[in-house]
Amino acid sequence: MAEFLSRYLWEWAAYVVAALVHVILLLHVLAAGALVFIWLERKVSGRIQDRLGPTRVGGKFGWLQTLADAIKLIAKEDTRPKGADPLLFRLAPYISLCSALAAYMALPFSSGWVALGLSISVFFIVAVLGLEVFGVILAGYASGSKWSLFGGMREAAQVVSYEVPLGLCVVIPVLVCGTMDLSAIADMQRGPFTNWLIFHDPGTFIAFFVFFTCATASVNRSPFDLAEAESELVAGFHTEYSGLRWSIFFMAEYGSMFTVSGLATILFLGGWNGPIPIFDMIGWSYASPADPMNLYGWLANMAGLLNFVIKCVVGVTLMMWVRWTLPRLRIDQVMKTCLKYCMPLACVAFVTAAAWSYALPTGLTRTGPTFGHVRELQPAVTPASRTATPASEAPRAAHATVRANTPAESTASPAAPAGDRSSREAAAGERRDRGSN
Amino acid sequence: MNILAQPVGVSHFMAVGAVLFVCGAVCMATKRNALGVLMGIELVLNGANVNFVAFGSRYLRDLPERALDLDGQLIALFVIVLAAAEAAVALAIALNYYNNHATIDVDRADELKG
Amino acid sequence: MEAINWHTFFFYLFAAATCAFAVAVVLSSNIVRMAFYLVVSLGATSGLFFLANAPFVGAMQLLIYVGGTLVLLVFGVMLTAQGPFISMKTRAGEWVLAAIVGGGLLSLLVQAAFSVEEWRGQRSPFLAYASGTTRAAAGPEAEVTFRATAPGNERAGARVVLVEAESASPVMADFQQAADPPTLTVQFRPGTTAKELAEKFSHNQFAAQVPDGSRGGGKLTNGDEARLAMRSPRAESDAGLLGLALLGARPESEGQSGKSGYLLPFEIISVHLLVVLVGAAYLARPKRRARVEGD
Numbered sequence: 001m002a003e004f005l006s007r008y009l010w011e012w013a014a015y016v017v018a019a020l021v022h023v024i025l026l027l028h029v030l031a032a033g034a035l036v037f038i039w040l041e042r043k044v045s046g047r048i049q050d051r052l053g054p055t056r057v058g059g060k061f062g063w064l065q066t067l068a069d070a071i072k073l074i075a076k077e078d079t080r081p082k083g084a085d086p087l088l089f090r091l092a093p094y095i096s097l098c099s100a101l102a103a104y105m106a107l108p109f110s111s112g113w114v115a116l117g118l119s120i121s122v123f124f125i126v127a128v129l130g131l132e133v134f135g136v137i138l139a140g141y142a143s144g145s146k147w148s149l150f151g152g153m154r155e156a157a158q159v160v161s162y163e164v165p166l167g168l169c170v171v172i173p174v175l176v177c178g179t180m181d182l183s184a185i186a187d188m189q190r191g192p193f194t195n196w197l198i199f200h201d202p203g204t205f206i207a208f209f210v211f212f213t214c215a216t217a218s219v220n221r222s223p224f225d226l227a228e229a230e231s232e233l234v235a236g237f238h239t240e241y242s243g244l245r246w247s248i249f250f251m252a253e254y255g256s257m258f259t260v261s262g263l264a265t266i267l268f269l270g271g272w273n274g275p276i277p278i279f280d281m282i283g284w285s286y287a288s289p290a291d292p293m294n295l296y297g298w299l300a301n302m303a304g305l306l307n308f309v310i311k312c313v314v315g316v317t318l319m320m321w322v323r324w325t326l327p328r329l330r331i332d333q334v335m336k337t338c339l340k341y342c343m344p345l346a347c348v349a350f351v352t353a354a355a356w357s358y359a360l361p362t363g364l365t366r367t368g369p370t371f372g373h374v375r376e377l378q379p380a381v382t383p384a385s386r387t388a389t390p391a392s393e394a395p396r397a398a399h400a401t402v403r404a405n406t407p408a409e410s411t412a413s414p415a416a417p418a419g420d421r422s423s424r425e426a427a428a429g430e431r432r433d434r435g436s437n
Numbered sequence: 438m439n440i441l442a443q444p445v446g447v448s449h450f451m452a453v454g455a456v457l458f459v460c461g462a463v464c465m466a467t468k469r470n471a472l473g474v475l476m477g478i479e480l481v482l483n484g485a486n487v488n489f490v491a492f493g494s495r496y497l498r499d500l501p502e503r504a505l506d507l508d509g510q511l512i513a514l515f516v517i518v519l520a521a522a523e524a525a526v527a528l529a530i531a532l533n534y535y536n537n538h539a540t541i542d543v544d545r546a547d548e549l550k551g
Numbered sequence: 552m553e554a555i556n557w558h559t560f561f562f563y564l565f566a567a568a569t570c571a572f573a574v575a576v577v578l579s580s581n582i583v584r585m586a587f588y589l590v591v592s593l594g595a596t597s598g599l600f601f602l603a604n605a606p607f608v609g610a611m612q613l614l615i616y617v618g619g620t621l622v623l624l625v626f627g628v629m630l631t632a633q634g635p636f637i638s639m640k641t642r643a644g645e646w647v648l649a650a651i652v653g654g655g656l657l658s659l660l661v662q663a664a665f666s667v668e669e670w671r672g673q674r675s676p677f678l679a680y681a682s683g684t685t686r687a688a689a690g691p692e693a694e695v696t697f698r699a700t701a702p703g704n705e706r707a708g709a710r711v712v713l714v715e716a717e718s719a720s721p722v723m724a725d726f727q728q729a730a731d732p733p734t735l736t737v738q739f740r741p742g743t744t745a746k747e748l749a750e751k752f753s754h755n756q757f758a759a760q761v762p763d764g765s766r767g768g769g770k771l772t773n774g775d776e777a778r779l780a781m782r783s784p785r786a787e788s789d790a791g792l793l794g795l796a797l798l799g800a801r802p803e804s805e806g807q808s809g810k811s812g813y814l815l816p817f818e819i820i821s822v823h824l825l826v827v828l829v830g831a832a833y834l835a836r837p838k839r840r841a842r843v844e845g846d
Contacts, residue, residue, distance in 0.1 A: 159622070160619060160623065443559060444559060447664075453599065456574075459653045460574055464576055497603060511793065520620060528626075
């Protein structure tokens with residue numbers, strides 16, 4: 001895209017515009033996601049409590065309830081308590097939101113459709129999600145209120161503890177696949193649903209459930225939402241917040257719910273590969289980076305995107321279901337769950353998966369080539385052809401340019417189609433937003 | 438000369454590392470809060486880490502074959518892990534000190550003074 | 552307007568954030584603000600690691616340092632930040648002394664950092680590095696004299712790794728110190744096609760180029776402009792290699808001396824972590840709470 005734009009603009013302006021388009025797309029995923037998920041949460045909670053949930057705003061199912069809420073929240077007064085630390089109080093929600101948004105940078109939505117192709121994207125996402133806690137802690141402190149402080153402290157203790165089993169569970173698929181690139185991990189699970197890593201061996205099967213539990217805890221969802229326990233702490237860390245700043249915390253929460261669901265999807269549930277490889281059967285395989293203009297490949301990628309989003313939404317719905325059916329744990333029970341159940345289970349799963357992939361690398365049910373072969377057949381998407389934000393683009397783009405300069409490759413330069421690809425990615429993202437609305 | 442058109446090198450990273458190091462050292466020297474001293478230590482360690490990673494990178498120097506490559510990154514990883522361990526122990530000591538003396542001012546930790 | 556080197560741009564962005572917030576840590580007297588500035592500073596440092604082609608270290612910095620260690624630190628800050636301990640002022644005399652010593656140390660370190668020519672970065676790493684004109688020479692060889700032409704490259708002593716067209720073996724060649732502009736002479740057979748040339752050079756970090764408008768129709772003939780372009784070095788930051796190195800194997804540096812595995816340090820550090828775990832748990836165990844001393 002930047003190459004395309006640089007024909008009309010200065011080069012730097014072209015890069016800035018291309019980067020902004022990527023950022024705005026990702027922001028839309030976050031915002032539209034929150035819009036849908038909040039509505040879904042109301043509906044799910046309503047149904048579970050034998051109510052109807054929102055019914056009026058925007059037609060039959062109350063589609064626009066969230067929008068109405070948003071308008072209400074914007075109109076509310078933005079209050080700040082007298083004892084609050086003004087700078088940190090204002091900044092805290094944005095820290096949460098930024099870290100939730102940053103995780104989208106490395107999250108691939110379909111084969112090769114990722115804003116920033118990192119070779120260690122798994123760890124990047126886990127790391128960035130861990131930063132969200134800072135927003136909560138700072139909000140807790142800066143509010144200058146006892147309730148908030150307690151909420152923040154609980155959140156800090158909880159997140160730091162749960163990051164350990166979460167990290168262990170994330171390592172298991174990495175171990176089985178031998179790569180930390182989310183795109184490569186998902187590509188290895190191609191084929192029928194028996195190839196998904198959750199069915200690889202008993203270790204990964206346990207790991208999925210531990211991962212989901214820990215992920216629920218690390219995004220601060222019930223039954224682990226001790227930081228905002230209404231029954232004890234008024235509203236926990238966001239007691240003193242109102243209006244837009246308050247809603248930003250919830251945008252961040254729903255954003256990271258989607259991210260951890262996406263992570264679970266890619267690591268264990270086959271990513272964007274459907275349960276039955278229909279597109280592979282009729283010969284429409286994912287667009288390869290070498291030939292991104294292939295229409296069938298693009299359609300397959302779109303179907304992959306749909307698969308991925310459906311799986312993520314199912315994951316998020318599951319979290320809501322858990323929230324409205326299970327009572328909140330006490331803080332000591334939360335810690336006990338982490339240290340006495342999740343940690344040992346994750347360790348056992350880790351050892352099982354390691355032994356299993358040593359003895360039987362194909363896993364229980366895998367059809368088709370083994371993981372090692374897949375790696376040879378489908379090398380991870382080459383860095384030069386990925387669309388990336390300028391931060392990482394700089395060396396790569398330059399690399400591509402040099403290669404384009406050499407006569408041998410001047411015709412098949414990967415740099416030129418990359419631009420078109422990112423604009424199609426943009427279109428795909430928009431379609432996704434419309435679809436989920 | 439447009440500074441943004443010039444490539445950055447190890448030197449630039451080292452300058453950042455130097456700023457971090459000096460800030461950390463000054464922080465250690467001037468802060469009276471034990472946790473402030475701890476933050477200074479973190480800054481110093483990070484200054485060292487920036488240098489290690491910069492020396493390991495092939496992008497940043499004229500002769501890429503002379504880069505430290507993975508050695509730089511590995512030492513940086515060890516530093517990160519050691520810093521985590523150090524912070525855990527130092528924090529435990531600081532909290533203990535706070536519990537026992539009801540203050541966090543390092544200048545008042547003078548019970549061993551002869 | 553010169554093209555912006557985005558790597559440089561983002562370096563300065565992250566470097567500015569790192570330095571500014573590090574200075575803010577020193578200057579702030581509120582311990583909670585200090586913790587916040589430290590978080591931003593170290594987060595920006597991880598951005599620097601990504602820019603230095605060490606994404607794994609960068610992610611680890613975010614995960615362990617910012618997400619673990621600093622959360623712990625903030626936790627400690629919140630446990631102790633009460634009343635007089637939130638904001639502890641330092642005496643002015645100490646500030647003056649610290650500023651003098653710190654300023655001296657900083658100027659020394661920065662001067663040392665910029666004193667080594669080789670460390671100042673690749674001179675226009677991704678642009679045409681040198682260009683030259685083939686000249687008729689005795690015998691079947693054509694002599695290409697390369698002159699450094701890329702901006703910022705006009706300095707003697709720049710070293711180029713070349714692949715000799717004949718033998719395809721890497722040859723180190725120095726730009727001659729004395730010549731002005733620095734020149735380098737390398738020999739090719741006339742009739743070498745541009746593709747051949749590119750392939751020969753592609754083994755190394757340079758790509759050669761013969762422009763389309765060359766008189767030989769893509770073949771190198773006497774009088775042609777030939778250019779050498781430096782390729783970006785291969786990204787060798789695979790986390791798998793890091794893992795192998797921790798287990799004691801260094802497959803990426805076969806045959807290089809002085810590059811050994813890190814199995815022993817790895818084991819030592821794991822034992823160390825265990826000791827720390829036990830030690831911290833021992834120190835933090837519940838004890839009698841001391842009575843509050845009067846001031």
